[in-house]
Amino acid sequence: MPKLYESSIEQMAIEELESLGYTYISGVDLAPDSPSAERSSYGDVLLVDRLRTALKELNPDIPTDAIESAIRRISRIATSNLLADNEEFHRLLIEGVPVEYRKGSDLVNDNVFIVNFNEYEKNEFLVINQYTIIQNNNNRRPDVLLFINGIPMVLFELKNPADENATCYKAYEQIQTYKAVIPALFTFNEVCVISDGLEAKAGSLTASFSRYSAWKTKDGMREASKYDNELSTLIHGLCSPETLIDYMHNFVTFEKSSAEDKTTSVIKVEMVKRLQHIINIMQLIKRLSKQYAQVGNGSLLDLKTRRLMGFLVPKTNQRVTTKRVWCGIPRERENHYQWYFMQGK
Secondary structure (H helix, E strand, O other): OOOOOOOHHHHHHHHHHHHOOOEEEEHHHHOOOOOOOOOOOOOOOOOHHHHHHHHHHHOOOOOHHHHHHHHHHHHOOOOOOHHHHHHHHHHHHHHOEEEEEEEOOEEEEEEEOOOOOOOHHHOOEEEEEOOOEEEOOEEEOOOEEEEEOOEEEEEEEEOOOOOOOOOHHHHHHHHHHHHHHOHHHHHHOOEEEEEOOOOEEEEOOOOOHHHOEOOOEOOOOOEOOOOOOHHHHHHHHHOOHHHHHHHHHHOOEEEEEEEEEOOOOEEEEEEEOOHHHHHHHHHHHHHHHHHHHHHOOOOOOOHHHHHHHOEEEEOOOOOOOOOOEEEEEOOOOOOOEEEEEOOOO
């Protein structure tokens, strides 16, 4: 079916994502009443057949029954607490879905992994628009969704730049409406993106509008020019498959808060996603890796780097002190480390 766009900004976003390796599918082609349907109803948020295929490929030694058990666990995350559901999914995403199965006479406890974080190209990346979702008789159609292995993890809400009343804030308000009327979509959300064609910002599920941030670099090394298109910079800088996988794996955490979210009427769980901190870290990774290899414990790193990046220590299970924000950087499986990001004194 030909590509269907509602605006030039939507078309631009999809074409940019395709250039990064995403496969475009119109949500109309996946709808329950389509000849190529992949959803049994408009209430289905997951593309279950694609999820099943991915889980089998990523977990070849896990029996089919255990794979089906994992799919049921993922698809049945549904309580009245949206943020708790989101935190539960993220835990399964990072740690794997625990399953039990028989192997001969033994009962085996294992984990089914949803995403391959070590080899991003082993995952399926889709960009989909026209994806209608109906929940509790509320019919909504988000602008653009990014699916990884059949799961919608990134939401784009885009406003037409030709409409002077269509601003980034209006896009943000639209996302708040979605959270209220189609909360099932946000069980799996890792990033929200808003843009009016001129500005583009990214934030977490619980972020206030003031916490949404522009992305400043396309490659993690050089700051984008003020004349560059902000949405293009954000797409290339954050949504490239390799970076997005890294981001979800290592730069998302949750903090408990006593503040109540008036939209969802639940106790708020803050998802700490310091975008500018991530940019700073990514810009220094290559530089630090070479310096660290030379000086061993990093004690000879230049003062600016030490102040920005803190220090490197072997990964342990001990808690980080309250004065530090933890960000993990993936290494070889046999040689993991934790980076402690802290302000220099």
